[in-house]
Amino acid sequence: MIKARGLARRFATKAGPVDAVRGVDIDVAEGELVGFLGPNGAGKSTTLRMLTTLLRPTAGEAVIAGHDLLSDPAGVRRNIGYVGQRTGAGQDQRVRDELEFQARFYGLGKHDARRRAADLLDRFDLAGLEERGVITLSGGQQRRLDIAMGMLHDPRLLFLDEPSTALDPQSRRHLWEHIKQLRAGGTTVFLTTHYLDEADFLSDRLLVIDHGSIVGEGSPDELKNRVSGDLVVLGTPQASLVSEKFENAVVEGEQVSFRVPNGDRTLPGLLRDLGDLGVELHSVQVHRPTLDDVFLTMTGRSLREEARAA
Numbered sequence: 001m002i003k004a005r006g007l008a009r010r011f012a013t014k015a016g017p018v019d020a021v022r023g024v025d026i027d028v029a030e031g032e033l034v035g036f037l038g039p040n041g042a043g044k045s046t047t048l049r050m051l052t053t054l055l056r057p058t059a060g061e062a063v064i065a066g067h068d069l070l071s072d073p074a075g076v077r078r079n080i081g082y083v084g085q086r087t088g089a090g091q092d093q094r095v096r097d098e099l100e101f102q103a104r105f106y107g108l109g110k111h112d113a114r115r116r117a118a119d120l121l122d123r124f125d126l127a128g129l130e131e132r133g134v135i136t137l138s139g140g141q142q143r144r145l146d147i148a149m150g151m152l153h154d155p156r157l158l159f160l161d162e163p164s165t166a167l168d169p170q171s172r173r174h175l176w177e178h179i180k181q182l183r184a185g186g187t188t189v190f191l192t193t194h195y196l197d198e199a200d201f202l203s204d205r206l207l208v209i210d211h212g213s214i215v216g217e218g219s220p221d222e223l224k225n226r227v228s229g230d231l232v233v234l235g236t237p238q239a240s241l242v243s244e245k246f247e248n249a250v251v252e253g254e255q256v257s258f259r260v261p262n263g264d265r266t267l268p269g270l271l272r273d274l275g276d277l278g279v280e281l282h283s284v285q286v287h288r289p290t291l292d293d294v295f296l297t298m299t300g301r302s303l304r305e306e307a308r309a310a
């Protein structure tokens with residue numbers, strides 16, 4: 001559904017050229033939900049704007065939804081939906097008018113526009129709100145309306161730029177369910193996000209971008225496994241004895257922690273071996289790595305800090 005090769009964008013600025021995206025390859029299969037994760041300024045929006053024809057690449061090529069990005073941008077646009085960070089449906093319009101007007105813009109007849117709008121209002125839990133002004137909707141409702149607008153022409157591929165930014169936890173969860181339903185209905189979804197929990201919950205596969213290059217790729221679980229292994233924390237009076245057995249073990253008082261691959265499977269044997277050595281254990285904990293650990297390892301920066309600073 002997306003095949004991009006060597007996609008790059010250089011901006012000319014007074015301070016000299018800025019290489020916002022440095023030749024990325026992106027493959028997204030039909031029906032996949034792919035999360036595009038990266039810190040501020042990593043190149044997410046620039047990549048997304050190129051993939052959606054809003055910005056011309058300075059190098060590279062791509063085929064999006066079966067159409068060539070450079071020679072047939074109109075074909076790409078017909079087959080994709082794009083929901084930007086602030087798509088902001090017309091604030092002074094009524095919900096139904098907004099949807100129907102946009103549907104007419106996509107070339108639907110009056111009757112079809114009305115039917116399509118009603119169907120989307122239903123699908124995005126907005127039924128009953130059609131007479132309301134867009135400005136009176138809650139943040140979560142507005143965001144769902146934005147996505148409904150992006151789905152009016154029934155695109156096979158939907159791009160979402162930071163879909164849940166500025167929503168409260170409950171509205172985010174609700175929105176996530178709707179995004180999952182889109183995927184279940186066969187729509188391919190490519191979304192950018194700052195939020196690790198969002199990337200973890202939604203994505204079949206993640207692409208991690210930093211300084212304009214892809215630095216990691218895989219399912220959330222694959223990335224977690226590849227990068228750090230599980231953190232085992234043992235409480236024992238013989239912490240330093242235990243630490244000698246494991247590379248990179250850290251001792252803090254009567255606690256020793258170290259990383260092992262597949263902690264849940266390795267742990268029973270490991271505890272048996274320690275028992276054979278006569279090690280006395282007070283407590284045992286295994287922590288799966290978080291995507292934040294992954295991020296830190298790949299980029300040297302914590303995404304949580306980035307998100308807080310944003």
Ligand SMILES: Nc1ncnc2c1ncn2[C@@H]1O[C@H](COP(=O)(O)OP(=O)(O)OP(=O)(O)O)[C@@H](O)[C@H]1O
Nearest residue numbers: 011013018020038039040041042043044045046047
């Ligand atoms: N029009 C522009 N002119 C000059 N530099 C730009 C322009 N647009 C983006 N950049 C620079 O390109 C780099 C990538 O920006 P981009 O907006 O793609 O990052 P991002 O990952 O989307 O960040 P954020 O999460 O903050 O939206 C940044 O260094 C940014 O300052």
